[in-house]
Amino acid sequence: MLLQGTCREVGEVAVVDFSGKITLGEGSATLRHTIRELIQAGRRKILLNLEDVDYIDSAGLGELAGGCMAARKAGGELKLVNLTRRVSDLLQIARLFSVFDVQADEAAALRSFR
Amino acid sequence: MAAATQRMEVTLATALESVDLAESIVTRVAKTAGFDEEEVHKLGIAVREGVVNAYNYGNQQDPRKKIHLEIEFEPERMIVHVADEGTGFELGEVPDPLAEENLMRTSGRGLFLMRAFLDELTVRRGAAGGAELVMSKKLPRNAAGHGRARDE
Numbered sequence: 001m002l003l004q005g006t007c008r009e010v011g012e013v014a015v016v017d018f019s020g021k022i023t024l025g026e027g028s029a030t031l032r033h034t035i036r037e038l039i040q041a042g043r044r045k046i047l048l049n050l051e052d053v054d055y056i057d058s059a060g061l062g063e064l065a066g067g068c069m070a071a072r073k074a075g076g077e078l079k080l081v082n083l084t085r086r087v088s089d090l091l092q093i094a095r096l097f098s099v100f101d102v103q104a105d106e107a108a109a110l111r112s113f114r
Numbered sequence: 115m116a117a118a119t120q121r122m123e124v125t126l127a128t129a130l131e132s133v134d135l136a137e138s139i140v141t142r143v144a145k146t147a148g149f150d151e152e153e154v155h156k157l158g159i160a161v162r163e164g165v166v167n168a169y170n171y172g173n174q175q176d177p178r179k180k181i182h183l184e185i186e187f188e189p190e191r192m193i194v195h196v197a198d199e200g201t202g203f204e205l206g207e208v209p210d211p212l213a214e215e216n217l218m219r220t221s222g223r224g225l226f227l228m229r230a231f232l233d234e235l236t237v238r239r240g241a242a243g244g245a246e247l248v249m250s251k252k253l254p255r256n257a258a259g260h261g262r263a264r265d266e
Contacts, residue, residue: 023133023162024130024133024162024166025130025133057159057162057163057166057227058163058166058221058222058223058224058226058227059166059221061223062219062220062221062222062223063220065217065218065219065220066220068218069218086155090227093227093230094211094212094223094226094227095212095217096217098217099217099218
């Protein structure tokens with residue numbers, strides 16, 4: 001299933017609801033372009049809702065890391081919410097919980113932005 | 115699956131589409147062999163990462179080169195070989211993606227994920243001179259007879 005992202009605004013936060021796979025190719029490119037466009041549009045508070053993403057490969061993890069770094073470089077924050085069990089396990093294995101800001105639910109995530 | 119299909123070889127183009135194709139072939143075989151959904155998923159990711167490695171690093175995306183996929187069964191294990199036509203590499207040369215300084219890197223996690231999702235991963239020199247990844251996973255107890263058929 002191709003990755004699709006739908007962006008909505010909740011206050012100052014750009015929330016992107018993703019569904020599909022974040023894998024090398026179109027999936028990783030869609031993620032990269034979505035984050036890049038938001039940053040270029042001046043958005044500094046970005047929340048990726050991964051509730052409907054059940055599959056991420058190493059390229060997808062790399063894009064998440066790259067997006068996180070790009071947001072920080074622009075003076076912003078990028079957070080993740082609603083991880084599926086598989087994605088959560090993957091982040092755990094790759095020790096990415098220590099570097100990504102992962103929130104339990106959307107309400108908590110929205111409150112956590114500075 | 116019959117004993118005649120205990121070993122399968124597929125030659126793949128050096129193309130992004132081969133990544134999905136290889137994953138699809140291996141996960142189908144793994145399901146037939148009796149692996150549960152979670153183990154099929156892990157094997158699928160491992161093979162995906164192996165073919166991405168062959169596509170990007172081994173064959174350097176050169177369409178004149180091929181990726182060689184082979185699936186075989188031993189009595190206790192399913193083994194998947196992914197070989198490229200590059201120059202080969204040593205596992206020890208690959209930076210540790212869990213090292214603090216590498217955590218935010220945008221690449222370099224493929225081999226690590228393969229190791230995490232397999233029972234065993236070895237790298238050796240393939241017949242074509244490139245790297246050959248040998249991925250091994252223990253068959254489940256309810257395996258569909260692949261290994262036994264060979265012994266009979």
